[in-house]
Amino acid sequence: MRLNELSLDDLRQRLRAGLQLVTGPFTFRIVSSLPGIAQGLSKLYGEFPLSDEPFADFHVRIDALGGPRHFYHPQAQFWVDEYTPFKPLPRDQAFAMLEWGMNWCVASHAHYYLMLHAAVLERDGHALIMPGDPGAGKSTLTAALMLDGWRLLSDEIALIDRNDGLLYGLARPVSLKNASIDIVRGHDPQAILGSTARDTHKGSVAHLKPTTNSVLRVNEPAQPTWIVFPRWKSGAEARLTPHSRSAAFLHLASHAFNYSLLGQLGFQRAAALMDRCSCWDFEYGRLEEATALFRELAP
């Protein structure tokens, strides 16, 4: 069963008891009575499968916090079982909080995988890995490439299987911040975005619905092929230049979620990944040029 087979009312009801959402290798059991959560899920997760198995990887809840603040400054809290990894946030940021919470669950538990901090997209079985410092335009480019036909695996966490070294995806919505929200909207009028949460610690945040292709094929792994460090620069012409492999390795390792935790295995997996990939810097000023150039990218 897929989420969009439920009416909004049914979805709300299921969420009160616990809705089991399957995102690639992980099943989240989500409990929430907040209307913003039901709306967000219904808008962005329509094609995701639901599970009624008795096992879920993460049991999360996001709900209103009581107390006197309820009347003048309503807040939401995120729980994993009964543990709260974050401080409460204003209630209108609840959906963004759920997204961050789900990322937190994966990043702090899924040590079966080597987890790099990078976006991953796929075309013809080949994966494009984009690490990127905040503000480098990684998410914007990820969104544009997905809308151009690349299959989205993840916008934040690259999952590398410890045995076969292939990349596995989650296909969850792409988190867009500040100016990139309107840029993506302007770039593709078909893009479906959730509501914008304003004044978060990351500024304004909105999530972009993953393409149907990305969601339906989420369980197909991809072969690591390109590592690209994007950098947006106003007016710049789109161009790829070779990036030092050793610098790329160090960057990936130091920005990984669990590289050192995996010890020797982390090193072996990261080294094997580097062997299979070519490394590039990518500067761009306009998304149309960027997507056109990536269409020509050869393995």
Next chain:
Amino acid sequence: MKPRCHPLLSVLANPTVMAELDQAGWDKLIRQAGRAGLLSRLALLAGDQGLIEKLEGPIQHHLVAAKTLAERQRRAVAWEARKLDQALAKLNIPVVLLKGAAYALADLPAGRGRLFADVDILVPKSSLGKVESALLMHGWHGTQHSAYDERYYRQWMHELPPLTHIRRQTHLDVHHNLLPETARLKTMPELVLEASEPLEGYQALRVPCLEDMVLHSATHLFHEGEWGHGLRDLVDLDQLLRHGMSRPNWWDDVLGRAEALNLTGPLALALRYARRLLDTPVPNDILSRSAIDLNPLAWPWRDALFIGGLLTAHPSCRLAYSGLAEFMLYIRSHALRMPIHLLLPHLLHKAWTDMRGEKGET
């Protein structure tokens, strides 16, 4: 009757039970064990049984991840111990590792998959100054404590204010006693130092003898207020006690040692609850001899308090009164720690700083 917290307690008492769990059972076990800090341990035990490969993908992945975490912890503690040894070797004093780090480096079953956030050491009180300066030279320093916190630790407690390594951000607790200076119960840390055993491959580092590991673990569990880790600490005790059973006269030795160190009270509680919750095979006569100084009429009350406190890790483990038990244990731990004329001003100070939003360490 077994208290709730199924399947965690049954699995801890008998790890082969894991082979019979269905998906719903694993769903619960992974959550309970994760919150209790015991999942890595269970993952290693499942590995021993050749069970991990037979489990379904997601469950298998959780266990492999937990095993990976255990391996990392083992590497990290060995590295930290090496650094400590280098920092303190020149002082020519015994440096005794306590709790998790000791179990892990002594390769005891209790150390398998044991997770811990800091390393604890015990040194002679007369060497505290030297130890502190040597550690400072090697990068361990105190983290922002208020003048009040400093005084609290140095005058009243059995340890220095916690130290953090400036580069590795690891935590170290330096103890000179097993119990606070202000506690009513007095023990003799010099006997623990004396009976400690050298650790192969290290110059200064040592570990307590097995009996003292049991007694320190029991004292820590039943005298400090860390009930969030209560079940994990009870598992330590269970494992240490079972490990000792291969020795002749084990139970008598533990009892005798408890008397020598004046720690029969915590031992009696440890034996009772390890047997009650984890089926530790403590002989009946040992159990009754250990509790000879405790008022037998108070057992129903103690049982409610301690079992409630031990089962707080996960919501599905909690008894109806676990919250109350936790609160009373908190009060109890403070009452044991210092006499009332020190405790009341201390709690008032804490309440005052909490209210003003200042971060207190104590």
